[in-house]
Amino acid sequence: MTRIVNNPDFVVEDMLKGFIKANKHLVTATENSRVIKYINAPVEGKVGIVTGGGSGHKPAFIGYIGKNMCDAVAVGEIFSSPTANAFLDAISAASSGKGVACLYGNYAGDNMNVNMAIRKAKALGIEVKTVVANDDCASAGKSEREKRRGVAGEVLMWKIGGAKASQGADLDEVIKAAQKAIDNTRSVGIGTAPCTIPAVGHPNFTIEAGMMEVGIGHHGEPGIAVESLKKADEIAKKITDIILPDLPFNSGDEVVVLLSGLGATPVMEQYIVYNKVDSILREKGINIYKAYVGNYFTSLEMMGITLTVMKLDDELKELIDIPVESVGLTQFGK
Amino acid sequence: MTRIVNNPDFVVEDMLKGFIKANKHLVTATENSRVIKYINAPVEGKVGIVTGGGSGHKPAFIGYIGKNMCDAVAVGEIFSSPTANAFLDAISAASSGKGVACLYGNYAGDNMNVNMAIRKAKALGIEVKTVVANDDCASAGKSEREKRRGVAGEVLMWKIGGAKASQGADLDEVIKAAQKAIDNTRSVGIGTAPCTIPAVGHPNFTIEAGMMEVGIGHHGEPGIAVESLKKADEIAKKITDIILPDLPFNSGDEVVVLLSGLGATPVMEQYIVYNKVDSILREKGINIYKAYVGNYFTSLEMMGITLTVMKLDDELKELIDIPVESVGLTQFGK
Numbered sequence: 001m002t003r004i005v006n007n008p009d010f011v012v013e014d015m016l017k018g019f020i021k022a023n024k025h026l027v028t029a030t031e032n033s034r035v036i037k038y039i040n041a042p043v044e045g046k047v048g049i050v051t052g053g054g055s056g057h058k059p060a061f062i063g064y065i066g067k068n069m070c071d072a073v074a075v076g077e078i079f080s081s082p083t084a085n086a087f088l089d090a091i092s093a094a095s096s097g098k099g100v101a102c103l104y105g106n107y108a109g110d111n112m113n114v115n116m117a118i119r120k121a122k123a124l125g126i127e128v129k130t131v132v133a134n135d136d137c138a139s140a141g142k143s144e145r146e147k148r149r150g151v152a153g154e155v156l157m158w159k160i161g162g163a164k165a166s167q168g169a170d171l172d173e174v175i176k177a178a179q180k181a182i183d184n185t186r187s188v189g190i191g192t193a194p195c196t197i198p199a200v201g202h203p204n205f206t207i208e209a210g211m212m213e214v215g216i217g218h219h220g221e222p223g224i225a226v227e228s229l230k231k232a233d234e235i236a237k238k239i240t241d242i243i244l245p246d247l248p249f250n251s252g253d254e255v256v257v258l259l260s261g262l263g264a265t266p267v268m269e270q271y272i273v274y275n276k277v278d279s280i281l282r283e284k285g286i287n288i289y290k291a292y293v294g295n296y297f298t299s300l301e302m303m304g305i306t307l308t309v310m311k312l313d314d315e316l317k318e319l320i321d322i323p324v325e326s327v328g329l330t331q332f333g334k
Numbered sequence: 335m336t337r338i339v340n341n342p343d344f345v346v347e348d349m350l351k352g353f354i355k356a357n358k359h360l361v362t363a364t365e366n367s368r369v370i371k372y373i374n375a376p377v378e379g380k381v382g383i384v385t386g387g388g389s390g391h392k393p394a395f396i397g398y399i400g401k402n403m404c405d406a407v408a409v410g411e412i413f414s415s416p417t418a419n420a421f422l423d424a425i426s427a428a429s430s431g432k433g434v435a436c437l438y439g440n441y442a443g444d445n446m447n448v449n450m451a452i453r454k455a456k457a458l459g460i461e462v463k464t465v466v467a468n469d470d471c472a473s474a475g476k477s478e479r480e481k482r483r484g485v486a487g488e489v490l491m492w493k494i495g496g497a498k499a500s501q502g503a504d505l506d507e508v509i510k511a512a513q514k515a516i517d518n519t520r521s522v523g524i525g526t527a528p529c530t531i532p533a534v535g536h537p538n539f540t541i542e543a544g545m546m547e548v549g550i551g552h553h554g555e556p557g558i559a560v561e562s563l564k565k566a567d568e569i570a571k572k573i574t575d576i577i578l579p580d581l582p583f584n585s586g587d588e589v590v591v592l593l594s595g596l597g598a599t600p601v602m603e604q605y606i607v608y609n610k611v612d613s614i615l616r617e618k619g620i621n622i623y624k625a626y627v628g629n630y631f632t633s634l635e636m637m638g639i640t641l642t643v644m645k646l647d648d649e650l651k652e653l654i655d656i657p658v659e660s661v662g663l664t665q666f667g668k
Contacts, residue, residue, distance in 0.1 A: 002563065004524075004599060005603060008568050018606055018607070019605045105393075178507075192336040232338050232340050235338060257356075264597065264598035264635050265635070266634045269349075271336060271350075271351075272338065273338060278355045290359075291356040298600070300602070301599070301637075305338065330662070330665060330666070
């Protein structure tokens with residue numbers, strides 16, 4: 001293991017300190033050391049946007065705190081859910097009295113802790129509603145979407161929810177937009193090499209050299225097939241064949257494509273896959289309105305990529321173009 | 335080797351196609367397939383900003399094409415200089431008649447090809463002046479700065495040069511600002527694992543597991559010491575001990591810090607190192623005006639980090655805050 005850390009048991013603490021110092025124009029600490037908030041949170045008159053999840057997925061989750069994106073984030077250990085208390089304190093930090101939208105991924109620990117936090121928030125007079133991301137096509141069948149995990153599509157859910165809240169929408173409108181975003185989004189990942197949690201010291205799953213795992217999860221959850229590593233163009237074909245029929249995406253649709261590396265796969269290779277994904281979609285008459293390619297949602301130094309496609313309507317198109325300023329995603333308008 | 339490519343001999347071609355398709359709001363192809371330009375280049379009434387270098391350093395170099403940054407970039411093979419012809423075509427693509435600043439790194443191939451391109455550009459009536467980045471402290475002694483290589487400090491040179499040009503400055507003023515930026519900048523890298531050029535198929539240098547190479551170059555050029563891998567805080571101490579006395583940076587100075595990963599080192603670890611770098615600088619009375627932490631200048635999937643520090647004066651401070659929009663760096667104002 002070739003890790004640049006101090007005490008492997010305190011990587012999250014050390015990382016958070018550095019993150020807050022480096023990004024003090026955007027984020028600030030709170031009384032709960034596992035909750036980071038936007039410097040202007042709670043934003044007066046705006047629905048609060050909260051998320052949270054395990055560490056090791058940079059820039060997710062804390063990198064999406066900022067203007068017109070997330071107001072507060074609950075931070076877990078590496079690949080582990082934040083506590084209910086961290087979610088509660090994030091909710092409080094984001095609450096300006098207009099309600100809080102908690103937009104998070106479908107994992108057992110997160111579900112349990114968010115629900116506990118919501119009950120406590122209610123006792124404090126804070127109304128919280130949720131959207132649970134389940135964009136990962138590979139984690140359950142089409143008829144069991146409620147079992148699917150949330151993966152990189154969460155970035156688009158936060159973008160849309162954050163943009164809607166920035167327009168002064170009420171809690172129900174924010175939830176409706178974020179839910180529509182994730183309902184219109186499908187993702188799938190390909191893993192080519194595992195990662196190592198510093199405190200564990202060895203990979204907690206294996207991908208043999210020369211093989212790839214189709215549908216792998218962000219924590220090494222088993223995918224749907226282990227096969228020999230294919231060429232980039234064949235991988236692009238394979239992952240679009242999984243994603244496109246699932247929604248389905250049809251000729252004439254306008255979409256956003258987000259192609260993320262899992263950590264150690266060079267961005268060069270991500271663009272090589274994107275090149276073919278773009279061609280495949282265009283051949284099918286699907287129009288790519290906007291593309292994001294880069295390390296938007298990683299798993300330490302895992303190798304591989306994830307592909308995410310979101311179908312747009314007029315509202316989502318307007319919201320995806322709203323300016324945003326965060327460590328993980330900063331964009332001017334259209 | 336676990337690479338997601340098609341033909342390993344054509345990774346640059348395939349990558350460029352994907353890059354142009356994904357970022358069509360910012361960049362466009364030119365008649366020379368190895369030159370990419372800003373969609374609005376040449377920008378009327380503005381000094382053109384050109385750079386170029388080998389591929390494999392994403393987001394460098396093409397990721398820094400955009401508004402208030404680089405106008406055109408010459409693209410080389412992996413870790414190899416672009417041709418003189420590519421530099422010449424980049425210069426032509428960036429030229430609006432106000433002259434072109436070619437801001438590049440100090441490598442033999444780049445020097446030779448840029449100088450050849452300048453002679454040809456002169457024959458076409460285009461005035462070109464250069465700044466040659468030499469921010470890497472480890473590549474030669476303090477008295478031989480002209481021998482030092484350019485590394486991640488180039489990002490700050492482009493930022494400053496691009497910002498100055500955006501203000502309507504003339505060629506001499508742009509060159510003066512970019513030269514000041516690099517003269518005020520020092521960098522050093524630590525490598526912990528090598529990378530593999532796809533067409534080669536095995537690393538072209540080695541770093542043994544559990545070791546680190548202090549002062550390693552962006553292409554695996556030998557550093558100044560090979561030692562057992564230290565803790566993050568000790569690494570922070572080691573690299574600041576190299577950088578700070580070199581300029582020197584003194585108590586009362588205001589600086590920009592750029593801490594980049596080399597590719598596969600998780601951003602989490604970069605923040606762990608940044609945390610200590612920040613503490614060390616503050617203890618010395620050096621004020622960090624702005625910090626950039628992330629994968630700003632990489633070497634495929636090499637592991638390790640580079641630290642870059644730039645001393646500010648009033649002009650550099652104003653210029654570093656100018657808004658910029660590119661794939662590698664997008665920021666609103668201050």
